Amino acid sequence: MDEVEPTMMKATCHTPGCPVAEQTFVEPMYPAPAPPVWRAQCGQCGQPVTDLVPADV
Numbered sequence: 498m499d500e501v502e503p504t505m506m507k508a509t510c511h512t513p514g515c516p517v518a519e520q521t522f523v524e525p526m527y528p529a530p531a532p533p534v535w536r537a538q539c540g541q542c543g544q545p546v547t548d549l550v551p552a553d554v
């Protein structure tokens with residue numbers, strides 16, 4: 498079947514009061530089937546992470 502390669506993305510949570518706010522995590526992500534293509538959820542505060550940029554690998 499189709500194998501989708503994950504893309505390394507830098508995700509930064511900006512939710513005020515979040516324990517990991519303003520910290521950038523590099524994680525492998527898979528494109529979503531519908532826009533927005535990249536979606537992530539903060540593991541600490543549970544809010545959607547909107548600051549996603551491709552990481553240099």
Ligand SMILES: [Zn+2]
Pocket residue numbers: 510511512515516517518539540541542543544
């Ligand atoms: Zn957060």
